[in-house]
Structure formats: C-alpha cells, structure tokens
Amino acid sequence: MYGPSEFEGGVFSDEIDGGRASATIELSTSGMVALTSTGQRFGILYRDCQLDIGGASGRMVFCRTPDRKLTIFCEDRRFPAALDMESGGELAEQLSSVRGQRLSEGIRWRMWLLGMAIVSVLCLIGGYYALIAVAKASIVAVPVSVDTKIGKLALESLELEGTRVTDKVVVDAVQEMVSRLEPHSELKGLTFEVRVMDSPEVNAFCLPGGKMVVYTGLLKKAKTAEQVAGVLSHEMAHAIKRHGLQRITESLGIVVAIELMIGDVGGLVAIGVELGKSAALTSYSRELETEADIVGVQLLHAAAIDPLELAGFFEMLKDEGDDLPAAMRWLSTHPEHEARIATVRGALAKLGAQQYRPLDIDWDDVQQHLNPLKDDK
Amino acid sequence: MQYEILARPAASVAKLSLSANETITCEVGAMIAMTTGIAVETTSGKKGGSGGFMKGLKRMFAGENYFLNHFTAQAPDQTLIIGPTMLGDIVHHDLRGGSLVVQGSSWLASETGVSVDATWQGFGKAIFSGEGLFWVKCSGQGSVFLSSFGAIYEVDVEDEYIVDTGHIVAFEDTLQFRIVKAGRSLIGSFLGGEGLVCKFNGQGKLYCQSHNPPNFGKLVGPKLKPR
Numbered sequence: 001m002y003g004p005s006e007f008e009g010g011v012f013s014d015e016i017d018g019g020r021a022s023a024t025i026e027l028s029t030s031g032m033v034a035l036t037s038t039g040q041r042f043g044i045l046y047r048d049c050q051l052d053i054g055g056a057s058g059r060m061v062f063c064r065t066p067d068r069k070l071t072i073f074c075e076d077r078r079f080p081a082a083l084d085m086e087s088g089g090e091l092a093e094q095l096s097s098v099r100g101q102r103l104s105e106g107i108r109w110r111m112w113l114l115g116m117a118i119v120s121v122l123c124l125i126g127g128y129y130a131l132i133a134v135a136k137a138s139i140v141a142v143p144v145s146v147d148t149k150i151g152k153l154a155l156e157s158l159e160l161e162g163t164r165v166t167d168k169v170v171v172d173a174v175q176e177m178v179s180r181l182e183p184h185s186e187l188k189g190l191t192f193e194v195r196v197m198d199s200p201e202v203n204a205f206c207l208p209g210g211k212m213v214v215y216t217g218l219l220k221k222a223k224t225a226e227q228v229a230g231v232l233s234h235e236m237a238h239a240i241k242r243h244g245l246q247r248i249t250e251s252l253g254i255v256v257a258i259e260l261m262i263g264d265v266g267g268l269v270a271i272g273v274e275l276g277k278s279a280a281l282t283s284y285s286r287e288l289e290t291e292a293d294i295v296g297v298q299l300l301h302a303a304a305i306d307p308l309e310l311a312g313f314f315e316m317l318k319d320e321g322d323d324l325p326a327a328m329r330w331l332s333t334h335p336e337h338e339a340r341i342a343t344v345r346g347a348l349a350k351l352g353a354q355q356y357r358p359l360d361i362d363w364d365d366v367q368q369h370l371n372p373l374k375d376d377k
Numbered sequence: 378m379q380y381e382i383l384a385r386p387a388a389s390v391a392k393l394s395l396s397a398n399e400t401i402t403c404e405v406g407a408m409i410a411m412t413t414g415i416a417v418e419t420t421s422g423k424k425g426g427s428g429g430f431m432k433g434l435k436r437m438f439a440g441e442n443y444f445l446n447h448f449t450a451q452a453p454d455q456t457l458i459i460g461p462t463m464l465g466d467i468v469h470h471d472l473r474g475g476s477l478v479v480q481g482s483s484w485l486a487s488e489t490g491v492s493v494d495a496t497w498q499g500f501g502k503a504i505f506s507g508e509g510l511f512w513v514k515c516s517g518q519g520s521v522f523l524s525s526f527g528a529i530y531e532v533d534v535e536d537e538y539i540v541d542t543g544h545i546v547a548f549e550d551t552l553q554f555r556i557v558k559a560g561r562s563l564i565g566s567f568l569g570g571e572g573l574v575c576k577f578n579g580q581g582k583l584y585c586q587s588h589n590p591p592n593f594g595k596l597v598g599p600k601l602k603p604r
Contacts, residue, residue: 010475012580022474054553054579056478071580073551
C-alpha cells in the first residue's frame, strides 16, 4: 500500500541490470527518491528535474536529470498534483507545459477524428444525392413502354373504390376532355385511357403510361366540364413528366439507380407495381405537384381550354374551407389552394394569347346522369 | 524456469524447462510437445482464479483467444515445447514491473506473475497502425515470450524511432507512438510505398518483426487456387 506521497513507478539507469527497474517513488519537499525492488536508491532534486509526458498511455510523467542518465517515471494519475504540491511550485511551469502538451494532443486527435467523421458523412450524403441525380437523369433513356407496363400492372393490382361507370354520357364526356388534351402531350408514345369509378371520393389519378381513374365524387363537385379538364390536365402532366418513375427512384434510390445503370428495367417495373399497390406511386412531392400544375396549365392552354377554370376549381374548394370530407384525398396530397391558384396564374401569365373554346360537353346533362348513381356522401 | 529458443528465426520454438510446481501460461494451441509430468488447466483468467470473463473478452478483441492454457509441472525437470502458429521468431522479454504492449496474436506465453489483458490505443492508431483495434497488455513481473512473422529484432529506443505500420511486435509502456507520414508530403509518402509509419518517442525496448502478415497475404492470396 502506498502513502499519499508514495507512488508505483520505475527507473531508467545504466546502474541497473537491464537498464530498467520498477520502483517505489517517494516525494519529499526537495526532490524525489526511487527505491527499486532490488534495493537500489536513486534520487533527483526538483531544481535539476526535467519533466516530460508520454508513454503508451500518453499520461506517464518522466522526471530526468539534465544529463539524462537517470529517469524516474510514474503513470499514477495523482502523481502530477502531488509533485506540484511537494515541490512547492518549483515545477509548476514545467507541469503546466506538459499538461498543455497532453491536452493539445488530445484536442488535435479529437479535431482530426471529428473532421474525418464530417468528411465521411458529407461524402456519403453527396454520393447518395449524386446517385439519385444520375438515376433521375437516366429516366429520359428509359423507353415509354416501361411506363406503360408499370401503369398497366399497377392498375390491375389496385383495388379501386366503387364500381366502374358505363353510362355513355358520363364516360364520353370525360373521354372528350382527354381527347382534347392528349394531342398536346410533349411526351410521344403515351396513350391516355380513362376509367370512371362510382365513388364519393373527390379524386383522380394518372398512372405511368397514361392509365387514368376519375371518381364520380370529383365530377359532381365540379361546376363546369373545364374544371374537371383542369384536374385531368394536372394528372396527365404527372404521366407526361414521368413523375411515377421519379417517385420510384426517390423511394428506393440506390437500388433503382443501380438497376437503371445496368439497364434492368424489369426490376424497375416490379418496384413500380409494388409501390402502385399502396398508392405510393401517385403520392408525389410538393415540387412534382407544382410542376404538374404548371405543365397542366400549358396543356390546357395548348388545347384551348381556359386554365383559369382550374384556378376556379381551387377557389371553390378554398371557399368550402376545412369542412371538406376526409374522402377528398386528391386535396390532402396536394399543395395549399392559394399557392396552387398563384402557380396557375403565374404559369398562365408566361404563356401567349390563346382563343379558348368551351368543351363540347353538356355539363348539366352529365350531372343528371350522375345523380341516379349511388352517392354515399 | 529455464528456456531455450531453437531453430531461430524462421521456425522458432521455445523449449521451457520447468521445476516442480512451476507454471507457464500459454496461448491456446501453442503447445507442441511436453513431458508427461505436466498438468494442463484451461481458464479465461489467472490459473486457479475466477473473474476472467471480461479479460477473456478483451483478449478476443485484441486478436487472442478467450481461453488461456496453464501448464504446471507436477514433478521436477519437466520440458514443454511451445511455438506460434505463423512461421517466425520467438523472443524472451523479462518484465520487471510496468507493462509491455503487444500487438494482437504476438503474445505466446508468460509466467504467472504476468497479467495478460487488452488495452485500447485510440482510434487513429487502431485505423492506421496496421494492427488490431486492441492490443495485449502484459503487466507485472516475470518472463514473457513473444512471437512474430519473420525474424524479431530488438531496438533500445533512446529518443525517437520509426517503424513501418504492421511491423510492431511489442513495446514497453514507457514508449509512445504516433502515426505520421513517411515523407514530407502525404502524396510522396504513398507514392514511395511507405505511406504512414509509426513514430516512437521516449525511452524503452521495442520489438519489430521483419515481415508484415497482411502484405504477405496480399502477395500470396491472389496466387492461391480457389478451393
């Protein structure tokens, strides 16, 4: 057992067999004495003592004579404080220097490690986003037939709300809207097919490739045929801008990026169908929704349908406020009405003059044909 | 205990002569041959002791085995021959207090007065020293036998000394090492094939090995036929 001024340590000296021995170090007011296990005594006066710090642990204190022929060392954590106290401040400056040396070493390593960690994390994040960007850019090279295949399989695997509407007046009216818009699609190879479902859900969506579904809830809510055409133009824009493929890339970024790079569109189709089952394929980010609004306005403008009708639809929904039924899923996944109205107006302001023509649809007749249909609302 | 190291340096074995009741602790699998008057006991800590669970786990992290074999002479004049797994050298170190820091897998055997534990040398050293995450720490008094890949050479460091990464066998606790670049510029260091090196400071004994196991593996591995 060691006393308050006794420590376990060691000695380096040519006088020791082998040059090194373990020793008990005793501190006094004038210096330190090391007593080895073989009975040899070595002493260093504080005034001659040169301190250093190191060893495998980085905290071993070495006390050397000026000629460096004798070194007494100790790893005990209490040793520096005891040395400071017993030496009456004679070694204070040297002790402060070795403590600072150890501290700066520790800080340097921590800073270095922190730097490495930050760089690694940045590289990982940068690499991930670079891969996603490459994948998105690669979508252009994917044939439109892949979109069509994904849309067809996704529609087959979806469980749609309600029953399919076969009423000729209703179906023809919706088909007329699509027929006016379709020729103005900037993406060639798409064939838009629309299916009307009898359900109170105020919703419509377009799967990759152009397979569309419109619920009667939306048709009943709209005041004019042009308002429905506005919603459809927005949905068609998703297919034209291939947002479905982008959605797949966002969901399973790295996997899809690798598949696109190796040209494995089969895997892409399988992922798309899986996403389609949970409706995740048509749940887009705010950026993609805004782009669809802008492209929808361009589509309406080109088809000579007044884009302000779409803004009017949003106005109507805005006025109805928060009393909207929960079934209005189309709204829940889309940006705020006011922002969308602004987007529509902003996009329209950038377009040239156009002579708008009303759709060749008797909307009152359509509404009459819709009324006998089941409505849970 | 008397010892003799035979067939140095390529295929070294240590021939240990034990008096009655003398014990030597060896790494698992180190025994090559022995006389019939030696009893073997396997524990995770000290011979006859308990509570070696954590030490055993730490040794595993350091690249050693969880268990230790204790060979005790039951009669006078017993002989035990031990050797390492790899082709290489064996060196004897007389530990007189303090501790010896040994790279994982280089500890071969030690007397019962020596405690065999594991120590952490910090992230930087773990990543760049070419050694394991943990090192074996031998503390106390007694003989320690170290093994290497290739020959071992011993250096009495007085101030500073540089060893290439992957060539350290063991060093006394009075030595400290840092990972530094071999040349002035980092790119030059790597182009010169040296990259990062271990720079020792202080005073104490350092053991280095002539060959580097990972480099040897990289050289030979691709030439081996797949099984």
